Amino acid sequence: MSRLSGMGGRLYRGEKSFNIIGNRRRWYALSGLVIIISAVSLGVQGLHLGIEFKGGSQFTFTQTGATIAEGQKAVTDAGIVSETIVQKIGSNKIQITTGSLTNQQNDAIQSAIIKDFGIAGTSINVMSIGPSWGKDITHKAIQALIAFLLIVMLYLAFAFEPKMATAAIIAVMHDVFITVGIYALIGFDVTPATVIGFLTILGYSLYDTVVVFDKVRENTRSITSTGKYTYSQAANLAVNQTLVRSFNTSLIALLPVASILFVGAGLLGAGTLKDLSLALFIGLATGTYSSIFVASPILATLREREPAMKALAKRVAQRGAAGLSSEVVIKGDAEVAGIVTSTHSKENRDRGPRNQPKRRGRR
Amino acid sequence: MSANISKSLKTSSRPGRTLAIVAVVLIAFGALAFFQNDKVKLGLDLRGGTSVTLQPRVAAGGKVSTAAINQAVSIIRQRVNSLGVAESQVTAQGTGNNQQIVISVPGDTGQHIVDLVGQTAELRFRQVLASGGGNATSTQTNTVSTTTTTTDKNGKKVVSKPTAAAPTFPNGVTPALNAQFAALDCTKAINRQGGNIDDPKSSIVSCSRDGVTKYVLAPAQVVGTDVAKASAVLDQTNGNGWMVLLNFNGNGTSQFGALTSSVTKLAAPQNEVAIVLDGLVIEAPRINEAITAGSAQITGGFNQASASDLSNVLKYGALPLAFDRGDVQQVSPTLGADQLRAGLLAGLLGLILVVLYSVFYYRGLGVVSVGSLSIAGVITYLLFLLLGKWIGFTLSLAGIAGAIVSIGITADSFIVYFERLRDEVRDGRSLRTAVDTGWNRARRTILVADSVSLIASALLYFFAVGDVRGFAFTLGLTTLVDLVVVFLFTKPLVSLLSRVSFYANGHALSGFSASSLGVISGKDVA
Numbered sequence: 001m002s003r004l005s006g007m008g009g010r011l012y013r014g015e016k017s018f019n020i021i022g023n024r025r026r027w028y029a030l031s032g033l034v035i036i037i038s039a040v041s042l043g044v045q046g047l048h049l050g051i052e053f054k055g056g057s058q059f060t061f062t063q064t065g066a067t068i069a070e071g072q073k074a075v076t077d078a079g080i081v082s083e084t085i086v087q088k089i090g091s092n093k094i095q096i097t098t099g100s101l102t103n104q105q106n107d108a109i110q111s112a113i114i115k116d117f118g119i120a121g122t123s124i125n126v127m128s129i130g131p132s133w134g135k136d137i138t139h140k141a142i143q144a145l146i147a148f149l150l151i152v153m154l155y156l157a158f159a160f161e162p163k164m165a166t167a168a169i170i171a172v173m174h175d176v177f178i179t180v181g182i183y184a185l186i187g188f189d190v191t192p193a194t195v196i197g198f199l200t201i202l203g204y205s206l207y208d209t210v211v212v213f214d215k216v217r218e219n220t221r222s223i224t225s226t227g228k229y230t231y232s233q234a235a236n237l238a239v240n241q242t243l244v245r246s247f248n249t250s251l252i253a254l255l256p257v258a259s260i261l262f263v264g265a266g267l268l269g270a271g272t273l274k275d276l277s278l279a280l281f282i283g284l285a286t287g288t289y290s291s292i293f294v295a296s297p298i299l300a301t302l303r304e305r306e307p308a309m310k311a312l313a314k315r316v317a318q319r320g321a322a323g324l325s326s327e328v329v330i331k332g333d334a335e336v337a338g339i340v341t342s343t344h345s346k347e348n349r350d351r352g353p354r355n356q357p358k359r360r361g362r363r
Numbered sequence: 364m365s366a367n368i369s370k371s372l373k374t375s376s377r378p379g380r381t382l383a384i385v386a387v388v389l390i391a392f393g394a395l396a397f398f399q400n401d402k403v404k405l406g407l408d409l410r411g412g413t414s415v416t417l418q419p420r421v422a423a424g425g426k427v428s429t430a431a432i433n434q435a436v437s438i439i440r441q442r443v444n445s446l447g448v449a450e451s452q453v454t455a456q457g458t459g460n461n462q463q464i465v466i467s468v469p470g471d472t473g474q475h476i477v478d479l480v481g482q483t484a485e486l487r488f489r490q491v492l493a494s495g496g497g498n499a500t501s502t503q504t505n506t507v508s509t510t511t512t513t514t515d516k517n518g519k520k521v522v523s524k525p526t527a528a529a530p531t532f533p534n535g536v537t538p539a540l541n542a543q544f545a546a547l548d549c550t551k552a553i554n555r556q557g558g559n560i561d562d563p564k565s566s567i568v569s570c571s572r573d574g575v576t577k578y579v580l581a582p583a584q585v586v587g588t589d590v591a592k593a594s595a596v597l598d599q600t601n602g603n604g605w606m607v608l609l610n611f612n613g614n615g616t617s618q619f620g621a622l623t624s625s626v627t628k629l630a631a632p633q634n635e636v637a638i639v640l641d642g643l644v645i646e647a648p649r650i651n652e653a654i655t656a657g658s659a660q661i662t663g664g665f666n667q668a669s670a671s672d673l674s675n676v677l678k679y680g681a682l683p684l685a686f687d688r689g690d691v692q693q694v695s696p697t698l699g700a701d702q703l704r705a706g707l708l709a710g711l712l713g714l715i716l717v718v719l720y721s722v723f724y725y726r727g728l729g730v731v732s733v734g735s736l737s738i739a740g741v742i743t744y745l746l747f748l749l750l751g752k753w754i755g756f757t758l759s760l761a762g763i764a765g766a767i768v769s770i771g772i773t774a775d776s777f778i779v780y781f782e783r784l785r786d787e788v789r790d791g792r793s794l795r796t797a798v799d800t801g802w803n804r805a806r807r808t809i810l811v812a813d814s815v816s817l818i819a820s821a822l823l824y825f826f827a828v829g830d831v832r833g834f835a836f837t838l839g840l841t842t843l844v845d846l847v848v849v850f851l852f853t854k855p856l857v858s859l860l861s862r863v864s865f866y867a868n869g870h871a872l873s874g875f876s877a878s879s880l881g882v883i884s885g886k887d888v889a
Contacts, residue, residue: 008782008785009785009789012786012789013789052690060698061695062697122695122696123695123697124693124695125693125694125695125698126691126692126693127690127691127692127693128690128691129689129690129691130418130689130690136418136689140461140826141826143826144822144823144825144826147822147826148818148819148822151818151822152815152818152819155814155815155818156815159811159814160811192831193761195831196761196823196831196834196835199819199823199831200768200819200823200834200838202819203815203816203818203819203820204772204816206812206815206819207772207775207812207815207816210808210811210812210815211779211808211812214804214807214808214811218804241786242782244782245778245779245782248724248778248782249775249778249779251720252717252720252721252771252774252775252778253768253771253772253774253775254771255713255716255717255720255771256709256710256713256714256716256717256767256768256770256771257713257767257768257771258713258716259709259710259712259713259716259767260709260713260764260767260768262709262712263705263706263708263709263712264705264709267701267705267708271702271760272408272702272760272761272764273702273705273706273709273760273764276761276764276834277764280768
């Protein structure tokens, strides 16, 4: 363990560095590929919407030894001809899902179940959704999404800087799109609980990004005056310095979600807990990825276009070429792929904390 | 360095006090909750019950007024309360056209409640044929005779321009109706639940809303849709006090004219016209004159509240809106108990995993995160308890999920702080100074990150319905709790611990040892 947490120290001082920003084209390509796959599966397969969105009724009850055929018979007995799905959940739970029913038809199915399976009416779980209801929730979810993106973008632009807000929002949309894409690809059911999950991902993915950006901002505050690092290099250092933090926060956020998923899917079989935690689980994972591999690189791309940053990059390159302080560039050097490890020696002492970008104007 | 020492001395006197205050407040809230002796209110999905969400059917370009929704809520509440199930709730949610009525009834009522709230109530004007005291035995067959008057409406009357007399209205009381009337016991709640679909074309027996009086009523001649306008006004000129002004539309004017013309000459109680809502008599004012001009006023014995109540009834004719059944959830108590157990189990499991990981990774600092999580847990529980009491907060399965998810978010705040702290120590600061310099930086990150979380939950709450709201509410609440805990507990506790030599000297298990920080040697870096 101490080796793992000791790594935090090496990453912090820049002795060990993953060249994340420098390799940004690789991450863009990877994300682009996943987004294309998501778009294709959304277009071809679409989402499996639960009855909450389409309207319909669902009856769930527990009866030891009940079979799907018996469930279908109950539906036929009730005189329902619309499309019905009878499923078995776990060992003794039967779930009957139908299209939109009238009140009388709902009653008829319940009576048929009571009669055919010999159980009390009160032990049947019923969910019945009007056809216009689903349209309404979908509509509201989209409204919430747009309002959220706008408000958060304004907030982040105010709390950080506009380009950070743009990068963060792009990363969030990336996460939601990929999560939805995975749902389409695998064919998981989308229920209101899933939508809650999607919307929560927004907040969570941003939480992670905020932590990284806070450090990026600190590291890049005075880079133009010191002229030691390009924006990308300073940002890369920030990503590396917060890597342990990102890993820990994500893991700790995933642990409770994983336990909901485990209990929800394992013990209850289906329902709110499973749907919610599955969406969260997928979203959190992509959220962690995007705050490191999407948000920060996009931010660097955006900032490097600024004339001041271009000039800075030129100055840093000249300094490097003149051999004035060749070691300084090592950690952010775009040429270096993967991991650069070096020993802690006198020669590269200037990678130590003293030589990190100074944090001025602390708040 | 001397500046740092004096600074840390200054701050080090505070954490103890802050912690003491937090402890006192917690104990006070705990005691409050303890003496109220309540349990956290559980949602229907956790204890079984039926919930129905009704959605107003809005015509294109139409508006849903809050007054109309409130009127509908009170009509439905009247029906639901008559079931006598404790803790039944009828509430309006949302704003503007995005309003729903949510009815939740715990226990085993099942389909009955769905039928009950789904019916559309109707407003009707029916001539009173006979009336009597509310209970079953007080009146007998003789009440049917036109001379019997048990209730005098004490000057409540409708006044307007008199016109020509009208033909006598026949007394439509049949022996069957008479028997029904005698058997009707308005003191029983079941007979006052309304919602019985009364055929407007036939005579009925009915109770007054308060159960004091029962009536035999003639077929309806004027219905709710005939009313154009109704308002409660204070009569300044004639000193009648509060009264209700009533305007009919074209059809209503002629119908109401015919009705009043026919009854005004009759003896009490047949000269009364009952305003029947949802099968129950709201008022039965005496008709003083025939009213053919389409406007009437009802006076006598009103106060502001009762006048506006009656005008609302008239204005919105029964259920003021047509409703679609948006969503019906019927959860058996068995499934409810299962879901509660699963939710608690998931929470416990998640908590244990988070605690294990933080102790595993942060060693001595893990103690701080365990303590902070426990405090956050206790505060959250107390808030659930007290909010249940104060604003009727109920904990649903989605709410539990929100709380569990927030374990991660809460723990994340500690990690942000701990990592900052360790960075400062790596920079060569002493733990005592690092506690404050690290905090200054971590605080900002935590504030921004939590704000984003709060914005997310506020928007979710604002836009969503039902389950989603429960989730958003708990998520927002626990984020606030997280802020409180980090500021008032975690930080002071770390300050306090930084003075303990176990932490300050970087013991191998403290989370600040050179090896766990990756510092080669403290002096070397400093």
